[in-house]
Amino acid sequence: MTMDDIYAMRLERFRNIMNDRFGGKQAAIAHAVGKPANYVSRVLSGAKKLGEEMAREFEVCLGLPAYWFDGLDPVGAWPFSTVDRNAFESLTPEQRAGIEQWVARQVDAFGGPPAVKSTGDEKAA
Numbered sequence: 001m002t003m004d005d006i007y008a009m010r011l012e013r014f015r016n017i018m019n020d021r022f023g024g025k026q027a028a029i030a031h032a033v034g035k036p037a038n039y040v041s042r043v044l045s046g047a048k049k050l051g052e053e054m055a056r057e058f059e060v061c062l063g064l065p066a067y068w069f070d071g072l073d074p075v076g077a078w079p080f081s082t083v084d085r086n087a088f089e090s091l092t093p094e095q096r097a098g099i100e101q102w103v104a105r106q107v108d109a110f111g112g113p114p115a116v117k118s119t120g121d122e123k124a125a
Contacts, residue, residue, distance in 0.1 A: 010050040010069040014043060017062060020093050033061045 001009075014029075018040075022028035030040040042048035050058070055069040080088075088096065 006070055007049050009071045010055050013069050014050060033058045
């Protein structure tokens with residue numbers, strides 16, 4: 001991966017998190033990372049590259065794992081081994097939110113104790 005690839009990845013992920021968490025509002029993400037709105041505007045326009053030091057600082061401000069902007073977030077952070085993360089992230093924010101809500105309902109439904117005690121002889125559905 002070249003530095004240009006890393007800069008492109010950081011920019012793409014910065015845009016995604018701005019859209020997902022801050023409704024696409026530059027001023028809101030600027031406030032969250034402690035930078036002026038014009039700094040964020042320059043990053044988004046490509047006039048200012050999101051460098052190493054700033055990427056790490058933004059990750060801390062946004063509560064992200066180290067190197068998340070570089071695409072090097074821990075594998076364990078993605079809980080679905082059979083769902084392609086890139087395919088999920090290519091969905092619209094509304095689609096992702098709908099899926100997350102559905103998963104949350106499933107976790108709640110399956111989170112309690114089993115209704116019938118298993119003997120261990122049954123096969124999973």
